[in-house]
Amino acid sequence: MPAYCRESRFSCLLIAGLLVRGNIKFPGQDDEPRLTCRISLYCHMSAMIYLDNSATTRVRDEVIEAMSPYLTEKFGNPSSIHKLGRLSRQAVDAARQQVAALINASPEEIYFAPCGTYSNNVAIAGRARFVEANGLGRHLITCLIEHASSLGPARALEARGWRITYLQVDAQGFVDAEELRAAITPETSIVSLMWANNEVGTVLPVEDLSAVAKERGVFFHTDAIQVAGKLPIDVTAVPVDTLSLSGHKFYAPKGIGALYVRKGVNLMPIVFGGGQEMSLFPGTEGLTNIVGIGKAAELARLEQDSSRQGLTSMQKILIDKLTAVDGVRLTGASDLSRRLPGHVSLVVEGAVGEELVEKADAQGVCISSVSACSQSGGDPSHVLSAIGLPKEAVLGSARLTAGRFNSEQECLKAADILSEIVSAQKSRKVLRQR
């Protein structure tokens, strides 16, 4: 640990110790000394337990190492024809192969995007432009639990006169392939259904859903952003037309995504510029991040099985300990083989999710309530509402998502901390009610 960190940690602990010993409380303060809470945040920073890996992940050291030369000596623009440019082009091509290998695609089917949000937008809105240009039917089918980056383009099409069918999900977040079949009409041109949900961890039966669309000759897009790097994806076995990935969900930096477009499938550009990435994602390539997503994809492919086992063990610990607490229950798929590994989503009876997050944070545990990738300003989660939870339950949501940098010990500790927070909240509520 660098000396300045040791020093600042020491002075932080010293100040914290003095203040806590002095038992400083502000006038009007009720049950919790706020200052003490804040100080305890600093004290715990060195021992922070990060359980929010579905929001984003720490970049792996091997990824940073692979990226580093492309920030310094190999900084060329991949479009330049001089030596530096050619080296960068080679790096982009190598990363394309690495990402393709993760999902068993051909490199020519991989397009780099600024992030997962752009991948979903280009797939849906880019296909819609093709549909409109060819006078095809303006009907899109999606479902109620999609991420905002897929619901957004669907709503924009709705505003342009498209008919949108939002399929219902069951209480665990599954979409029924038969309901999709029944919803397809001769006017249907696009089906967009996510592979796994970020908030409740449910893995949708995309193999069956895409097969139904294929049978009827309808274009099928899937948002696989929470799946890539965690579960195997084989595009030669699953008939999807387009599929999105995002690097920061599997230990690459934020700000890099990819879109798989099956050979022969037509999309039209929705952003215009210099023609990079076959004009679908124009703009100078984010070279370093592209190298990063390539390396992260390679590592994820090589380590997928072992990392899945580790994530599932941590997931079981968290689920067993937390659902044993009175008033806590799991949301999303209960069968772990149909749930994202490492993903735990809960509702806590009578609690407010944001308060749980703040209290856990004050004790050095990072979790989330509604999706951190939406800036919904505290609106109740559309996903939890769609699975049929009443508004009070939706407000008490919490999500813990383990990643490769977590350990079972950390999960045990985090579960203890959260259980205490929930129990303390419960007893305070009972006291207040008396």
Ligand code: PLP
């Ligand atoms: N889709 C899903 C399921 C997500 O979980 C996220 C982000 O959390 C996105 C799309 C957006 O990806 P990005 O943050 O790379 O734009």
